[in-house]
Amino acid sequence: MYTAILLMIVICLEAYFVSSIRNEQMEQSTSNVRIAEMEASNYIQQLYSNAGNIEYSAYQVEDIQWFLEDSLEVYLKKKIDNYTKSMSIRYYGIDNFVSNLLESETRLESISFLSNANQRLSSYMRDGKTKTTYFESWEFHTIPNKLFRMGQLVVSKNFYDQNGNRNSIGSLIMNYNLNQLSDIAKKYENIEIAVFNSDRRLLFATGDENRLREILNEDGDVTKTTHWEDYLKSYIELNPVSDCWIIAYIPKNLAASIQNLWWITLILIGIALFAMGELFVHLYLKKLTDRLYVILEAMSSASKGKLDVHIDIPNNKSLDELDIIAENFNQMCQDMDAYIQKSYLAEIEQRNAELCALQSQINPHFLYNTLEVIRMKAICNGDREVGRMLYSLAVIFRSQIKEADIITIAKELHYCKKYLELFEYRYHNKFSFEINCPEVLMEKPVIKFVVQPIIENYFVHGIRLEATDNLLMISVYQQGKDIVIYVSDNGKGMTEEEVQRKNEQLKSGKRETGSIGIQNVHTRMRAAYGDAYGVSLKRNEPGGICVMLRFPGEENKNV
Template identity: 40%
Template sequence: MEKTEKKSPKQLYNKLLFIYTAVIACVVLALMIYFTTSMRRRYLENNLEFLQMAHEEAVAYVENCSNAADYLHEELYNSNMELKDVLHYLSDSTEEYQKYRLDSFSQYYLLDYHGIEDFSASAFEMYPSLIRLAFVSYEKGDLTAYTGGQGVYHTDDGKETLENIRSGDLAQEGEFSFLKEVRDPNTMQSMGAMIVTFGADRFRTIRSSYELSELVVYNENGTMIYDSAGELPAEELETARGAHQLETKLKAYVQTSNPDKLNVISYLKKIEAARMPFGRWVMIFAVGVAAFFVSECLVNWYLRRVSTRLDRILDGMTKVMGGDLTARLDAPNNGDELDVIALHFNEMCEKLDLHIQKSYLAEIEQKNAEMAALQSQINPHFLYNTLEAIRMKAICNGDQEVGKMLYSMAVTFRSQLKEADVITLAQELHYSKKYMELFEYRYPKQFQSGVDCPLEYMQVPIIKFVLQPIIENYFIHGIRMRDNDNFIRIMVEKRGGDFAIIVEDNGRGMTEEEIAEKNRQLRENKMDKTKSIGIANVNRRIKAVYGSRYGLELENVKTGGLRVILTYRPQEGESDEESNDRGR
């Protein structure tokens, strides 16, 4: 026989060290990738949130400016004095306008006159973002612009402004305006216009608060008001937005809005959206490398300990292979599987001789049991053949009743000898009927029996010898020997997919407490060997074959007596032929 090569624990140590190193490297790399991806996703989510916030702030600024222009226009009409002053300013010549103001002072003795200048000054006080408030006369064609602290600008030539009004383009780089018509409330004639202009500095402030987000504002005429990046002209942006290709054109995440005929576009470059600072990369790499080296040191220390212990186990096994059953291993209390192996190894060596002896003894006992089983079959066969001989002798002598009794007895014995473990309901009911006929001969005219089973259930398989112990229990404990109206009947029902065999009698019955206790024992599959074990044995066989949910259950009958209900479900593929094959 070829000698087996002894393998050193160092071989296992090297293999495990390589495997664990590879596993640690993969785990650390996976964690680094996970944390990098997670952090980049977090940066992306934060930057997209900042983009949304920047866009909302820009849109809110435009809407606030629009609301401010509406409010100033409304306030002008709420002040009758200021409105009349503005109307005269727009329609009268300079001399006529001055005369109107002097007449108003002298006629109404007004000490606090409010005119166009006061209205403009109030507007700049209320709205610091307002950079210009201009009034244009449609009749005269002149323009007067108030610029807050920088004074008043007036020109008689407002053609350019009127042309811008007609084209609807009042914006220019760094500012945007809202046009409000000024009409005479009496005639509803449009006398001129009030142009409310706001600066774009607020957009610049918003852009500086969200550095990665770019902001573009332009009007419907394509005039650029503010562009933080200067990447594309307004015409190209509008064309791409109309074709739903703005994200592709800018290669960015885009937010667009159109408040009060101004286009507000906020975008975040995709290449910048998830970019992680260099310091984060260094931190993740440093943590990953540190985790790898710490894990490697711990694994190396642990594997060296395991290698030493495995060396001792291999030495012990080598001794046992050489026939030394006195070899023992140290089993320190490390609490791992190697301790268990050492303990089991020692137990194995201690009990090996006993196991060998028991193996020989078990083989001898098995042969003895086979002989006993063979002898146990000889006596029933001999009795069955003897009963058949006596029955034929009785029939030949003309004693038909004794012949019938012997036939019933012979059928009962044959059912126990020749049939397989699983038979049909028809066979089980036939043997039960023959068994009850024996008692009819024994107790003539004292009881009646009956069997009720639909024809379609006759071929349903069932394990044999389950009804005879129940019937026997009735004749031992239930029959009333002094009465002649005793009966016992067997019925078969189908309940869903289960079958129920009901054995009902009118015997002495049991008390409710006795039935409850007996049913408890049947459910728990217990057997009281001090009492009759026939029903308990049937219940145990049913549960063993068909499952714990099946078995026997006892009930009292209202008219007196006892009802035993046997429930089971035939197993799939089970048939009488298959059962007979198993019984051979």
Template identity: 40%
Template sequence: MNKLRRFYLNHLKRKMFNKIILIYSAVMMVLFLIAAVMVYQYQVQRIIREESDANLKTAQVLSIYLNRQYENIQTLVQQIYGDAALSDDLIYFLNHRYEDYLGHRLHLFSRPGEQRVQSFSSVLKSYLEQNPGASGVTIFSYPKDFYMQIRPQSQQLKYENGSKPDWESWFSERKHYGWDTMNRYGPFLDAAVNASSGTYSYFRELQDPWTLEKVGMMMAEFDAGQLSAWLKTRAPDVRGRILVMSSRGTVIYDSEETGGYAGQTYPYLHQLDNTEKWIPLDEMSKVNVLSVGNAELSVVGIVSKSSIHDSTVRLRNTLIVVTLLFVTASFLVTFTVMRKHSKKIQRIIRSMSRIGEGDLSVRIQMPGEDELQQISVRVNDMCERLELYIDKMYTSEIRQKHAELVALQSQIQPHFLYNTLESIRMRAHTSGAKEVGQMIYNLSVMFRSMVKKDTIVTVQEEIELCSIYLDLFRIRYEGRLAVGIELDREIGGCRITKLLIQPIVENYIVHGFRSLESDNEISLSAVREEERIVITVADNGKGIPAGRLEEIRRMLSAPSQPSGVGGSSIGLINVHERIRMNYGEDYGVTVCSEEGKGTVVRVRIPILREGFM
């Protein structure tokens, strides 16, 4: 007693999940034992319902197909009677000899300005082409005792080969019963029409729309094999037997391949009214009867007891085995497996919640080698990779880019200051005070701009700095340097990284300026092109040799090389790298040059107003 009490306290009272498992298992076992005797009868009734429902669904599928066939025929007749030219063509054909009909058609075609009139036979052929289930259409003429058979690939005119009273009796029967099988046509039609029991037909009497006189009959023939093909595609699991019967009980289709009633009058026709109980047919069976719209057809589904018996035998044997296994093993398996896995799942859920809150240091410790353990390994690996990725791709890379930017900016050494000071010294010995004063003023302006800690200036300030720089050299070389500057006022206030243009101008002075020539020219222009600022520095200096130009272009198009590119020199590569660091890979520097004729350098940056950087 004490052991039971301790077990209850340790494993049930204080652990709700264990109580749920125990109660669930106990209730399930008790209910299963009580219901074991009743299950067999219940399952038998379920199988009967399933078989009957499946049979009914199959009958519905076939009913839809037959109703579509019937509607297509009615649409065909309405098309002919709805078109005055087509109906006149058909009535003329039925009331005249075929030779006269052909002459009539030729006469219509020969009329000047007369539009071509479509014939009824072309409409019938179009109907056959659009309806694969229809194998042919036959038109009978009452006044002239002939009929025309129209197939998808052929058309034949034939005359009646039976006695007149027999034909009239046969036509009279067709008027009252529109659907029939082809093997009930007797000796009146030849072998081409009297095909086999695998074909059924629909009859429709034709009349003159003006006089309402009965002048003929139309017979549409259908291939019963298309019904089987339709069932295979729409209801591949056919349960029971399917019959299609006309209003007088003639079976025009039987799903049984052998021993069927196709072409015969169904002997149990009057017993099909009771669809709720078992009725004696060939054997005790349940039936489903569906009417096909207004087509005067019925689809009958039959489920026999013998087809259900095989399923019930298998059910009984299976039920006995399942009952024994469930009673002996359900409690142990349910308790041990569910409790073990539920603990693992709860552990994973708690860990995933912490990860969702941003704690990537979580690691799930899961014993075993099942799927839950594999999930835990994948989650742990994901956390490690995320931590490495964040550290590498964000923190480390941002620090590296910042260091590279500082290094690049520090590489820009103002070499021009030495040249300028030398020019001032020489001018002080050889010239008057005005020019020296101007040069000293320009140099002081440049010093003030260089000493500023701001790394972002306006486009106008950057252009003015270049203009002051060029003025120093223009004064130094006494008219041997012409400077042209053009600035679009719309972009003058846009933001730009400091000292992007001055190194390009300095490259011209150091490498392109011809000190012995008097026609040196350099021009600066800053214009807007769509959402970009394009700054162009063009000169007529020495130019760049083809080999060196190709090397420069290759370096400009290569991926970013933030460290050590261009050595200690101030060059285009450093400017290009600074632009790409600050604005992205879509912007930068392009160079065009021809040795001995000059160089054109274009700088492209985005339009950034004040406050963007």
């Protein structure tokens, strides 16, 4: 039942999303059609404006008027005479005018000059070719149509005599390509653009040309609504600027279509919503089941005698039936456990006391004496290296059970030496150490075992097991009234941030995990000598760590 309800909700949401996206797509497509139509009309108007500029420029070239007025023989004679009289080495005539024009205006495919008097049409092409054609007078009105090319706009401008009578002596006919309209259409998905002249002749189309020609053949009116019932369209007539109609259109089924990416997104959203809903229902039911299992498990544990079992009850919500059961169960277990504690606590404490007494009977001297017996046996058997190792271990063990809390620096360094010798055996040919201390400082007092934990920390965290040049140096110096023991190594080291964080931790007295030995030494030294003394760290260059132990050079009677 839960799954069916959840599925219906997801289907309703998906239907709402699809409807919203379709409406938004339709509005966007309508806007795009209008924008495309306006951009196309602006482009056509630019072409007509450009044609007007070319017409104006042509009037500035007297050679063009001669070319249109006279026969070619007379024109050439005037051209030669004019060039002879001029002081310029270059003659600027119709050829230069056309060459410069085609070079500067890339949209212009050709320009033609129609001479009324000579019934002559001279065409200059972009590829450099020229063509001269003669017509009968009755054919003049058909000449622009003869120059028609699909995908081109033909703009014709009358050329008037500039000598005063203002009679038309010919025409300038310019053929512009309309390729940029394709670029405009490509900017807007699925939108097509078509251009017609005043005779409803198709000049340019990005869409189905046959469909547009069928409309023209039916009644000649491409703007009639009945032709565009299945389309969103926008059209404009550019009169009086030009004699063109521009139509931008898009099929309605494409205008409201949803892209595949949107379908995939909607499907994924639906699946995600359904999965999240199913997960929520599953988790809710599982939560109830788990709470019931917790209560049953606690009851099972209590039945086996484990009365310290406790069922957690949240405090930030109202209690339901399961919470009430759990609360009463917890109280019952507490009451039963209290009763049992009263009956058997005394007996348990007695047994613990007997166990502690038994453990304390082990004499630590027995362990030391046993080590000495083993060492002597090893020496008798000729194994002096094992004997030396046992001796070092025995010295360390004896220092723990026999020495006072305050010893000399000499003894502290002696114990350290024996401790390091054990590791020298362990890391043979991989580890070495040096101990340096002035003679005058040997008998200075120090609390016991402040250096050994630092050494141990090096072997736990700092030694490079893959290297053979591991070195640990212990040096003792007098600094004013204080003595400083430097324990430095060339091990793995720490970053500057880690060293700074460790020093701040030691200053604040906070205890954190890691390097517990250093923390304990620092705490003991501060307790014995005061807050001005203790442990600090700094980095070695190029690698490793230097641990500094500072304590007063004179014996502190309070220690």
